Amino acid sequence: KNQVEQSPQSLIILEGKNCTLQCNYTVSPFSNLRWYKQDTGRGPVSLTIMTFSENTKSNGRYTATLDADTKQSSLHITASQLSDSASYICVVSDYGGSQGNLIFGKGTKLSVKP
Amino acid sequence: KAGVTQTPRYLIKTRGQQVTLSCSPISGHRSVSWYQQTPGQGLQFLFEYFSETQRNKGNFPGRFSGRQFSNSRSEMNVSTLELGDSALYLCASSLTGGEAEKLFFGSGTQLSVL
Numbered sequence: 001k002n003q004v005e006q007s008p009q010s011l012i013i014l015e016g017k018n019c020t021l022q023c024n025y026t027v028s029p030f031s032n033l034r035w036y037k038q039d040t041g042r043g044p045v046s047l048t049i050m051t052f053s054e055n056t057k058s059n060g061r062y063t064a065t066l067d068a069d070t071k072q073s074s075l076h077i078t079a080s081q082l083s084d085s086a087s088y089i090c091v092v093s094d095y096g097g098s099q100g101n102l103i104f105g106k107g108t109k110l111s112v113k114p
Numbered sequence: 115k116a117g118v119t120q121t122p123r124y125l126i127k128t129r130g131q132q133v134t135l136s137c138s139p140i141s142g143h144r145s146v147s148w149y150q151q152t153p154g155q156g157l158q159f160l161f162e163y164f165s166e167t168q169r170n171k172g173n174f175p176g177r178f179s180g181r182q183f184s185n186s187r188s189e190m191n192v193s194t195l196e197l198g199d200s201a202l203y204l205c206a207s208s209l210t211g212g213e214a215e216k217l218f219f220g221s222g223t224q225l226s227v228l
Contacts, residue, residue, distance in 0.1 A: 032214045043118070043204050043219030044157075051214055089157065093213060101170070101213075106156040 002027040004092050004105035012111045017080055021108045023073040023090030031093040031101070035064050035075050038087045038107070047075070047088075080112045115140060118207050118220035126226045132193040135223045137205035139186050143218070145169075145211030146188040148180060151202040151222070160203075163188055164211050192225075200227045 004025045013019050025033070032051045036044035048057040048064040050073070056065050061078045077084055090105040119138040127133050139146050147162040147170075159172040163182035180190040186207075192199055202224050206217040 034217075041221070041224075043206070043221050044217075045219070046216050049214055049216060091157075102159060104157040104159075 002092075002094065002103050004090055004103050006088075006090050006105035006108050008108060009106075010109040010111070012113060013080055015080060015082055015112055015114050019077050019080060019110065021075045021077075021088050021090075021110070023075070023105055025071050025073070025090075025092045025103070025105075027071075027092040027094050027103055029094055030068060030071075033064075033066055033073050034091040034093070034102075035062070035073075036089040036091060038089060040086070044089055077110075082112050082114060085110060085112045118205060118218050120203075120205055120220035120223050122223060123221065124224045124226075126228065127195050128228050129195055129197060131195050132191065133195060133225065134189055134191045135203055135205075135225075137188045137190075137207075137220060139188070139205075139207030140218055143207035143209055144186050145208045145215075146182055146186060147206050147208075147211070147217070148188070148190050149204045149206065150174070151204055152200075157204070160190065162211060169211065195227045197227050199225065201225060 007022045034049045035047040038044040050066045063076045066073045087107040087109050089107045094101045121136045145164045148160040149157050151157045162170040166182045177193045182188045202222045204222045206219045208215040
């Protein structure tokens with residue numbers, strides 16, 4: 001069964017610190033992996049999209065890595081800010097030819113404290 | 115460019131009623147997809163429309179339906195509401211709905227069924 005597991009479920013860090021969120025998937029065949037940030041009460045916002053051939057992608061202070069062999073991805077946040085407090089969702093797509101084949105993780109809730 | 119617009123923002127209904135939610139995609143985007151988000155299940159795919167045709171459907175009962183108009187605006191309808199339908203309903207748009215295309219989400223409609 002295609003699944004996306006994220007860890008930890010929740011995380012509290014101090015402002016200015018770095019953190020790493022994990023995503024393991026069993027989706028096959030694999031097309032791409034995405035990370036989204038979702039603020040409370042808002043829709044998700046795309047951070048990165050990586051295909052099979054890419055093993056790292058950055059978006060400002062956010063860096064995603066992908067190991068397609070072990071089916072693992074991580075999202076590293078550098079020098080965290082209060083505005084980074086949000087849920088981070090890992091999404092994996094199989095070769096379905098459309099957006100209908102996205103499998104969502106349940107997210108990691110990050111709280112950044114001053 | 116205006117983002118994805120969803121209306122209404124909040125909705126309260128009682129069991130047995132029906133509801134219609136609206137989504138206006140980003141100008142020029144022809145693919146619209148709908149998702150249900152609950153605390154327990156996370157984000158789950160409902161269906162995707164492209165050029166007024168349903169291209170893909172998730173694993174939801176027939177009470178959930180949708181349509182897309184010639185201007186790419188989309189509506190989803192839920193009939194005979196159940197308590198378990200309480201959720202945040204998100205729509206997302208993309209240019210063509212291709213596999214690695216970036217999805218742009220609206221802020222969602224928060225539906226409460228009493």
